[in-house]
Every structure is written in structure tokens, then in C-alpha cells.
Amino acid sequence: MSISSSSESSSDLDDEIGQFLLLKYVHDYYNAFIHKMPCRTYILDYKAYVMEILYGNMTACYEMFRMKKHVF
Numbered sequence: 001m002s003i004s005s006s007s008e009s010s011s012d013l014d015d016e017i018g019q020f021l022l023l024k025y026v027h028d029y030y031n032a033f034i035h036k037m038p039c040r041t042y043i044l045d046y047k048a049y050v051m052e053i054l055y056g057n058m059t060a061c062y063e064m065f066r067m068k069k070h071v072f
Contacts, residue, residue, distance in 0.1 A: 053065070
């Protein structure tokens with residue numbers, strides 16, 4: 001009797017560990033690939049942002065657009 005109850009409890013423990021690992025994997029996957037925070041949260045709309053960069057610092061403009069102002 002003790003042998004079967006011991007194997008049942010270890011089987012239950014294995015199932016619980018497997019469920020825990022599965023839930024941890026799903027949680028990690030969700031945080032890494034599905035739940036994403038926006039990397040840019042500009043207050044300006046796109047046109048105003050481009051104009052600010054274009055008419056702002058020359059170096060910042062080149063770094064953002066990878067071309068000089070007169071080419072853009």
C-alpha cells in the first residue's frame with residue numbers, strides 16, 4: 001500500500017512541477033514577445049517630430065536620417 005501511494009504522490013509532484021514550468025515558460029514568452037512597451041513615446045505627431053529634427057541640431061539630424069539637411 002505504501003509503495004503505490006508513494007508512486008502516486010511522486011507522480012502528482014511531477015505533474016505539479018511540469019505545470020509550474022509550463023506556466024513559467026508561457027509567462028516568460030508573453031513578457032518577451034507579446035507584451036511590448038513602445039520604445040518611442042513622443043508627444044509630437046510624426047510631422048512635427050520630423051520638422052523638429054530637420055530644423056534642429058545638424059548632428060542630430062544627420063544621426064536620425066543618415067543624410068544631410070539639404071539632401072533630405
